[in-house]
Amino acid sequence: MPKNLVIVESPAKAGTIEGFLGKDFTVASSYGHVRDLPKGDNAIDIENGFTPHYEVSKDKKEVIRNLKKLVKSVDTVYLASDDDREGEAIAWHLSEALKLDKASTKRIVFREITKNAVLKALESPREIDMELVNAQQARRILDRLVGFELSPILWRKVKTGLSAGRVQSVAVRLVVEREREIDRFKVNSSFKVVAAFTLETGEQLKGELPKKFDTIEEAQAFLEKCQGADFSISNLESRPVKKSPTAPFTTSTLQQEASRKFGYSVAQTMRLAQQLYEKGLITYMRTDSTILSGEAISRATNEITSAYGEQFVKVRQYKTKSASAQEAHEAIRPTNFASRSAGVDGQSTLLYELIWKRAIASQMADAELEKTTATISISTADDHLISTGEVIKFEGFLKVYIESTDEENGNGNDSLSKDMLPPITIGQVLNFIEMTARETFSRHAARFTEASLVKKLEEMGIGRPSTYAPTISTILKRNYVVKESRDGKPRAFNLITLNREGINATLESENAGAEKNKLFPTDIGIIVNDFLVEHFPNIVDYSFTANVEEEFDKIANGKYDWAKMIEEFYLPFHEKVEKTADDERP
DNA sequence: CAGTGAGCGAGCTTCCGCTTGACTT
Numbered sequence: 001m002p003k004n005l006v007i008v009e010s011p012a013k014a015g016t017i018e019g020f021l022g023k024d025f026t027v028a029s030s031y032g033h034v035r036d037l038p039k040g041d042n043a044i045d046i047e048n049g050f051t052p053h054y055e056v057s058k059d060k061k062e063v064i065r066n067l068k069k070l071v072k073s074v075d076t077v078y079l080a081s082d083d084d085r086e087g088e089a090i091a092w093h094l095s096e097a098l099k100l101d102k103a104s105t106k107r108i109v110f111r112e113i114t115k116n117a118v119l120k121a122l123e124s125p126r127e128i129d130m131e132l133v134n135a136q137q138a139r140r141i142l143d144r145l146v147g148f149e150l151s152p153i154l155w156r157k158v159k160t161g162l163s164a165g166r167v168q169s170v171a172v173r174l175v176v177e178r179e180r181e182i183d184r185f186k187v188n189s190s191f192k193v194v195a196a197f198t199l200e201t202g203e204q205l206k207g208e209l210p211k212k213f214d215t216i217e218e219a220q221a222f223l224e225k226c227q228g229a230d231f232s233i234s235n236l237e238s239r240p241v242k243k244s245p246t247a248p249f250t251t252s253t254l255q256q257e258a259s260r261k262f263g264y265s266v267a268q269t270m271r272l273a274q275q276l277y278e279k280g281l282i283t284y285m286r287t288d289s290t291i292l293s294g295e296a297i298s299r300a301t302n303e304i305t306s307a308y309g310e311q312f313v314k315v316r317q318y319k320t321k322s323a324s325a326q327e328a329h330e331a332i333r334p335t336n337f338a339s340r341s342a343g344v345d346g347q348s349t350l351l352y353e354l355i356w357k358r359a360i361a362s363q364m365a366d367a368e369l370e371k372t373t374a375t376i377s378i379s380t381a382d383d384h385l386i387s388t389g390e391v392i393k394f395e396g397f398l399k400v401y402i403e404s405t406d407e408e409n410g411n412g413n414d415s416l417s418k419d420m421l422p423p424i425t426i427g428q429v430l431n432f433i434e435m436t437a438r439e440t441f442s443r444h445a446a447r448f449t450e451a452s453l454v455k456k457l458e459e460m461g462i463g464r465p466s467t468y469a470p471t472i473s474t475i476l477k478r479n480y481v482v483k484e485s486r487d488g489k490p491r492a493f494n495l496i497t498l499n500r501e502g503i504n505a506t507l508e509s510e511n512a513g514a515e516k517n518k519l520f521p522t523d524i525g526i527i528v529n530d531f532l533v534e535h536f537p538n539i540v541d542y543s544f545t546a547n548v549e550e551e552f553d554k555i556a557n558g559k560y561d562w563a564k565m566i567e568e569f570y571l572p573f574h575e576k577v578e579k580t581a582d583d584e585r586p
Numbered sequence: 587c588a589g590t591g592a593g594c595g596a597g598c599t600t601c602c603g604c605t606t607g608a609c610t611t
Contacts, residue, residue, distance in 0.1 A: 009605060032605025039600085059606085086604055140602070147601020155599070165601045274606085286604090466603055 083109035089136035185444035191219035207385030247318035251465035259451035324461035364397035389421030480525030488514030
């Protein structure tokens with residue numbers, strides 16, 4: 001009979017850890033939070049210091065029953081929920097719900113699921129940090145008060161069943177304001193000059209004028225000036241360029257890259273990642289950390305050495321960008337770097353390979369490129385044309401992984417697109433084919449995709465890895481925003497061509513404004529947003545979360561009383577709620 | 587007498603964050 005019980009949050013994690021520990025240990029899972037505020041109005045006793053009344057959640061009754069049985073059969077209980085604010089609260093709720101005896105209960109934490117990390121954690125147990133728990137309670141209570149006081153106002157003023165909250169309302173605001181910015185956007189056109197030449201070898205060389213012309217008259221005049229000109233290479237410069245790999249995946253970067261490369265929705269990505277996690281193929285998929293365990297790094301470098309050679313290895317540790325990161329887990333990586341394929345269905349395999357490549361590439365050498373710039377002089381003008389090309393001298397991490405970028409045209413764009421220049425020398429005279437001046441148009445800021453909205457929220461410190469996908473689902477379900485693809489419309493543009501026959505101006509047509517899977521605000525989304533911005537500007541302020549997070553940190557450090565913090569927020573907020581509700585204006 | 591309809595009251599919606607698995611489509 002085991003003498004010790006370890007409780008973690010996830011059953012898959014429990015299975016792994018049980019494998020590390022001997023017969024004296026049994027490992028069980030709480031399946032996340034076990035208690036929460038009930039739905040009704042009595043959950044928080046506002047009159048008495050905002051005292052919360054928690055209940056075991058409906059779907060956790062069975063979990064608690066089973067855990068209680070296990071507790072009875074052991075001597076010591078180790079609460080091993082995640083090493084962050086929510087995890088600390090889970091540990092406390094477990095100790096309350098299971099009525100654990102303080103003397104035989106220990107709190108342990110680890111940030112990587114490796115045998116060493118777990119054994120070390122068992123050797124240095126501590127008590128539950130009530131200040132951290134109080135910071136979580138303040139977070140929970142604030143979110144309930146905001147959500148459950150604002151939403152009913154919307155039922156009365158706009159439409160029943162609507163919702164507002166600290167996170168979702170800011171997400172909607174971002175989409176609404178982006179759309180307004182696009183509406184206000186004034187398109188400018190300008191003329192871009194490109195020339196094409198042939199070399200004796202038959203290869204082509206293209207050169208571009210660095211400046212653009214504002215008017216068709218100036219463009220026309222420039223082409224006229226170039227008529228009959230001689231073109232030659234007047235300068236040739238090469239410089240080395242290094243490219244470094246990006247950090248291994250966090251939840252949000254995985255969602256972005258899977259969206260760009262495969263067009264997956266954020267919910268779809270999380271579903272597939274969950275499957276991989278449950279099969280034991282990847283580490284935990286809800287994380288804000290880019291850190292790899294020492295063990296993972298050494299196994300990744302072994303794989304790189306055997307597959308590509310030692311010169312491709314470069315050990316790196318990445319700093320997390322977002323200030324709100326809690327880093328209770330590792331970055332998302334394969335559990336076994338030697339396994340290149342998930343061997344499951346198509347979509348999961350693609351996602352697995354993406355995770356493998358990104359994690360492996362993160363420990364690989366820089367790519368070394370040579371960037372060449374050729375300057376082409378024009379005998380009849382002071383202006384020069386510029387031609388650039390790139391040559392990869394050493395592939396480094398590019399052998400494995402190229403990150404995609406958000407581009408308006410089409411989905412992800414993986415290619416490095418820059419070709420190398422054909423062999424040319426200074427003084428070489430070029431054989432002119434043609435020169436074009438094409439009218440191009442300035443572009444408004446891109447509409448959000450699901451994934452780019454998540455990226456924005458993360459940058460602002462709003463929401464957590466476990467809530468990014470559900471937040472997107474909520475604002476879609478409420479019909480505040482819609483995800484749509486729209487066909488573009490034909491747009492005329494001027495094209496002037498200079499070739500051996502002379503100058504010829506034509507009006508051409510291109511397709512412009514096509515959108516694929518972008519978020520658009522709905523009328524109801526705009527109405528709700530404008531209502532909240534007018535009456536509750538502080539709640540939907542982009543820095544509201546950052547401000548309250550600062551106060552939660554003070555609570556966690558014992559420098560601020562949580563009830564005091566809630567009171568100072570709630571009194572003016574509630575007064576405003578009452579006033580707004582009484583206001584008979586629609 | 588039977589069926590209809592106006593009017594009334596009760597009960598519900600909702601937050602964020604931590605986890606799966608049980609549900610539909």
